Amino acid sequence: xxxxxxxxxxxxxxxxxxxxxxxxxxxxxxxxxxxxxxxxxxxxxxxxxxxxxxxxxxxxxxxxxxxxxxxxxxxxxxxxxxxxxxxxxxxxxxxxxxxxxxxxxxxxxxxxxxxxxxxxxxxxxxxxxxxxxxxxxxxxxxxxxxxxxxxxxxxxxxxxxxxxxxxxxxxxxxxxxxxxxxxxxxxxxxxxxxxxxxxxxxx
Ligand code: URA
Numbered sequence: 001x002x003x004x005x006x007x008x009x010x011x012x013x014x015x016x017x018x019x020x021x022x023x024x025x026x027x028x029x030x031x032x033x034x035x036x037x038x039x040x041x042x043x044x045x046x047x048x049x050x051x052x053x054x055x056x057x058x059x060x061x062x063x064x065x066x067x068x069x070x071x072x073x074x075x076x077x078x079x080x081x082x083x084x085x086x087x088x089x090x091x092x093x094x095x096x097x098x099x100x101x102x103x104x105x106x107x108x109x110x111x112x113x114x115x116x117x118x119x120x121x122x123x124x125x126x127x128x129x130x131x132x133x134x135x136x137x138x139x140x141x142x143x144x145x146x147x148x149x150x151x152x153x154x155x156x157x158x159x160x161x162x163x164x165x166x167x168x169x170x171x172x173x174x175x176x177x178x179x180x181x182x183x184x185x186x187x188x189x190x191x192x193x194x195x196x197x198x199x200x201x202x203x
Contacts, residue, residue: 038086130161
């Protein structure tokens with residue numbers, strides 16, 4: 001995993017450094033810094049894409065419609081979203097849309113800029129299992145995309161177990177529960193995450 005340019009001694013130092021960013025590629029967008037929520041002692045870390053409008057207002061990741069679905073997905077795997085998981089993003093400000101009101105996907109330059117900070121968060125949280133939701137998180141951490149073939153497969157990296165999974169926003173756009181549908185595949189993935197997590201923790 002890459003090293004950030006500065007070496008941090010605690011999660012608080014990393015968070016303070018991100019909060020203090022003034023030269024990041026989205027600084028002029030006028031959107032707020034949104035970093036994380038959940039339990040910093042959790043052994044499960046989830047990395048999303050970027051804050052959306054609700055997150056920009058509330059200052060926490062995954063608190064809008066995708067976040068509500070994410071909490072349900074985690075609960076389906078018997079993970080308590082507040083106690084068992086630490087949740088962050090690949091990009092720490094909402095990328096504004098062309099009209100200045102809506103939002104867009106982060107671009108390569110933005111993902112690249114925030115990447116070392118995401119790795120510092122990983123280092124400080126020291127999770128056993130990392131879930132990468134969607135292509136942006138895969139690009140940030142694995143430097144590859146292709147969520148449809150990456151999802152559901154474990155990748156071992158520096159003693160941690162990473163699994164790409166669909167982004168909850170994708171499931172909101174694909175409501176079918178038929179076998180093989182994104183929702184049913186997500187259900188399989190979260191059960192596998194539970195199994196691996198229990199195995200790693202010797203439960
Ligand atoms: N989608 C994300 O990837 N992250 C958020 O924080 C909200 C929506």
